[in-house]
Amino acid sequence: MEKRTNEKRVILFPLPLQGCINPMLQLATILFSRGFSITIIHTRFNAPKSSDHPLFTFLQMADGLSETQTQSPDLLLKLTLLNENCEKPLRECLAKLLKPDSDSETEQEKISCLIDDSGWTFTQSVAESFNLPRFVLCAYKFTFFLGHLLVPQLRRHGFLPFPDSEAEDLVPEFPPLRKKDLSRIMGTSSQMEMLDSYLVKILESTKPASGIIVMSCQELDQDSLAESHKVFNFPIFPIGPSHIHDVPASSSSLFEPDQSCIPWLDNQETKSVIYVSLGSIVTMSESEFLEIAFGLRNTDLAFLWVVRPGSVQGRDWIESLPVGFMESLDGKGKIVKWAPQLDVLAHRATGGFLTHNGWNSTLESICEGVPMISLPFVWDQMLNARFISEVWRIGIHLEGRIERREIERAVRRVMVDSEGEEIQARIKVLQDEVRRSVKRGGSSSRSLDDLVNRILSF
Structure with missing residues (x-):
């Protein structure tokens, strides 16, 4: 993939989970193919392999996790700690990138925006302090993204928890989930307070953003995308499955695949x-x-x-x-x-x-x-x-x-x-x-064009 530039640089900040790193680096590849230079800021924990993406710039930052914490099976605790620990290191990274430096290769490149995962809850305030537009990457089906952010509200209104956690009934507020599914999603009662707090922070930090980039398409998420205006008043870009866009494939696996x-x-x-x-x-x-x-x-x-x-x-x-x-x-x-x-x-x-x-x-x-x-x-x-x-x-x-x-x-x-x-x-x-959605003229292709034009407008 030959490097081209429109003298615009995009900074991407993935959440350090395999399911979040994959779409973020695939998005980076797509944006690179559209002429943007790419900088990936990442944590020490689950650091992506920079050698798999030689045309991107990688900056590793401290995440404050101990070895014991990185091995913990408690994912919610891990995400909470990462959000508590990473604000200062990210701020320092951005300050370094945005500081004029005559020796820097990015001297002639304007940093257009920050794109980070929805699971980061502190990044909106950091981006605003640098006057940097921020886009949120949604690595879920958009139906889930909309629905799970409203769970704390359901709990406040007394809809949760359900008396019968194994009930087969549909959840009218979150179709097509059944009550037993939602009970499993929400975890134990001891986790509810921490989860509610986290979900509220995600919603609050997403609403002021410049837009949401969705790894889905109209064909898979039509109903939820149509309902999105009830929650968000900014553009949403369903650019389709990132791995089938017409760009060279690259690995972002944290594990070594067995090619046999x-x-x-x-x-x-x-x-x-x-x-x-x-x-x-x-x-x-x-x-x-x-x-x-x-x-x-x-x-x-x-x-x-x-x-x-x-x-x-x-x-x-x-x-x-x-x-x-x-x-x-x-x-x-x-x-x-x-x-x-x-x-x-x-x-x-x-x-x-x-x-x-x-x-x-x-x-x-x-x-x-x-x-x-x-x-x-x-x-x-x-x-x-x-x-x-x-x-x-x-x-x-x-x-x-x-x-x-x-x-x-x-x-x-x-x-x-x-x-x-x-x-x-x-x-x-x-x-x-x-x-078909990612082919020229398809719904996802048009949405990607809109996203690129939006980034170029900053």
């Missing part, structure tokens, strides 16, 4: 492999891990399974598998520590995806036309799974049932039964609609 997946897939029949990956954060018990293992084996179908080291509680990796388990598969199963997911989903051999339904994984599966089996664990995954199974009808919801017979049944429904053919037909239609 691809030659293994090359040896499998077309649409014969179920791909299994539960993302970069989810953990499971040893018994849940074994239920998935036996469920996959019992299908007698080929599977490629990503088991992230440390994702099985109390175990390093897959040592819980019975002796001889892999040999009993007769070559039909492959387990890796991490996979090049985009390549796997695009491979002709991949016929289904058992997923946690993080938004990046959901988008990637839609864009490659791969039907999904939904096993959501936390946060926006619940909503994404409902859209998959009940709105778009392009997959099957396991409803949290991690049991070998349920796993086997779901895989067979998608991969073998006639129901899978119907799901495949529906996801192919949605795939085509979403991919």
